[in-house]
Amino acid sequence: MALxxxxxxxxxxxxxxxxxxxxxxxxxxxxVLARYAYREIRTPLFEDYELFARTSGESSDVVQKEMYRxxxxxxxxxxxxxxxxxxxxxxxxxHAMGGAGRCHRLWYMGPMFxxxxxxxxxxxxxxxxxxxxxxxxxxxxxxxxxxxxxxxxEAWGFRDLTVAINSVGTPQSRRAYGERLRAWLEPxxxxxxxxxxxxxxxxxLRVLDTKDPAELDLLAGKGGDLxxxxxxxxxxxxxxxxxxxxxxxxxxxxxxxxxIDHGLVRGLDYYTxxxxxxxxxxxGPGQSALGxxxxxxxxxxxxxxSPTPGVGFSIGLDRVILVLxxxxxxxxxxxxxxxxxxxxxxxxxxxxxxxxxxxxxVVDWDPEPRSFGxxxxxxxxxxxxxxxxxGEDEWKRGEVVIKDLAxxxxxxxxxxxxxxxxxxxxxxxxxxxxxxR
Numbered sequence: 001m002a003l004x005x006x007x008x009x010x011x012x013x014x015x016x017x018x019x020x021x022x023x024x025x026x027x028x029x030x031x032v033l034a035r036y037a038y039r040e041i042r043t044p045l046f047e048d049y050e051l052f053a054r055t056s057g058e059s060s061d062v063v064q065k066e067m068y069r070x071x072x073x074x075x076x077x078x079x080x081x082x083x084x085x086x087x088x089x090x091x092x093x094x095h096a097m098g099g100a101g102r103c104h105r106l107w108y109m110g111p112m113f114x115x116x117x118x119x120x121x122x123x124x125x126x127x128x129x130x131x132x133x134x135x136x137x138x139x140x141x142x143x144x145x146x147x148x149x150x151x152x153x154e155a156w157g158f159r160d161l162t163v164a165i166n167s168v169g170t171p172q173s174r175r176a177y178g179e180r181l182r183a184w185l186e187p188x189x190x191x192x193x194x195x196x197x198x199x200x201x202x203x204x205l206r207v208l209d210t211k212d213p214a215e216l217d218l219l220a221g222k223g224g225d226l227x228x229x230x231x232x233x234x235x236x237x238x239x240x241x242x243x244x245x246x247x248x249x250x251x252x253x254x255x256x257x258x259x260i261d262h263g264l265v266r267g268l269d270y271y272t273x274x275x276x277x278x279x280x281x282x283x284g285p286g287q288s289a290l291g292x293x294x295x296x297x298x299x300x301x302x303x304x305x306s307p308t309p310g311v312g313f314s315i316g317l318d319r320v321i322l323v324l325x326x327x328x329x330x331x332x333x334x335x336x337x338x339x340x341x342x343x344x345x346x347x348x349x350x351x352x353x354x355x356x357x358x359x360x361x362v363v364d365w366d367p368e369p370r371s372f373g374x375x376x377x378x379x380x381x382x383x384x385x386x387x388x389x390x391g392e393d394e395w396k397r398g399e400v401v402i403k404d405l406a407x408x409x410x411x412x413x414x415x416x417x418x419x420x421x422x423x424x425x426x427x428x429x430x431x432x433x434x435x436x437r
Contacts, residue, residue, distance in 0.1 A: 010124025080113035132312035139246035291315035
């Protein structure tokens with residue numbers, strides 16, 4: 001019989017075995033972010049629709065095609081958040097965080113929502129982790145955020161990453177470049193798809209976001225006599241050019257491998273100057289991008305605040321976990337577990353003992369009155385390191401039996417010394433932490 005209810009298309013359930021990988025990745029990220037002195041911020045899952053329409057750009061795919069937009073019972077125009085930076089900027093303004101210090105290092109993690117065609121590693125409810133530095137225009141902030149970006153991936157086990165980087169200039173230089181790009185593409189307009197033709201009129205830089213293979217070949221100069229595509233870097237103003245040079249020099253000093261990608265633009269309108277992505281080239285063409293970010297010096301001003309620079313990134317955790325799974329990654333085992341087995345006469349005191357042991361140990365047991373054999377089988381399947389048996393005769397004498405489920409050896413110990421005996425037997429497995437790389 002078909003199930004009556006299933007998870008909505010483009011969403012999924014994260015089951016316990018899979019969540020162990022997620023929790024490992026989240027724990028690693030929290031550790032790196034703490035060492036960089038970033039502080040967590042949590043914003044609502046939905047915001048005023050206008051927040052995203054104003055900051056992302058009316059012509060962006062996010063606003064035009066992907067927004068989960070709705071009205072509440074009072075008719076307010078709302079949207080599920082499609083990204084995390086605009087809500088962070090809104091919170092920064094709403095709570096007057098700028099008055100508490102010049103530079104704020106913030107990070108967030110949680111679900112985002114975009115309506116799109118579901119495919120492997122891409123969902124309509126997806127999860128991101130992101131970080132922002134708000135309050136400084138210094139190129140060193142761009143470099144710090146890129147270093148943090150790379151260090152997060154390295155903490156998850158990614159090696160030999162390449163940072164693709166470009167400068168998208170200021171709104172003024174971007175408009176000038178857009179006109180050059182439009183003029184360059186105009187002779188082959190008929191070879192562009194309907195979406196790209198519309199973008200060519202409204203926002204030419206968005207044509208560079210295309211995923212269409214034929215259009216990508218066109219932009220790369222294949223199959224035509226257009227000559228080389230105009231470069232954004234050639235349209236930069238003097239200040240943006242100096243900023244760009246300082247970023248590249250600092251990346252070299254830190255030994256962060258990077259390559260200039262003249263076609264790299266971010267998909268949201270609020271980005272300025274530095275734009276970047278992380279690529280793992282071993283994943284193959286079209287599959288190597290793992291996350292991205294950039295500078296957004298005009299975002300907070302667009303929301304009604306005073307001019308306030310910022311730079312940040314976001315990483316899709318669904319994609320990260322998928323790659324780890326494909327590479328056979330399994331998280332390190334957690335703390336050792338204890339399984340308590342009771343007889344008919346010791347079931348009531350077993351419940352008390354389980355609660356006491358859980359103050360220090362990871363403890364499992366069977367709450368149903370099953371046979372001794374059934375409980376033994378459950379203990380073997382549980383993955384527990386030790387079993388504690390409350391035999392009727394032993395309990396009357398104030399004793400319990402500890403069995404090592406790996407070796408099969410067992411010993412009888414006084415009830416009063418049970419915790420100490422478990423500590424000694426479990427040793428380093430008791431509070432085992434995820435090791436640092």
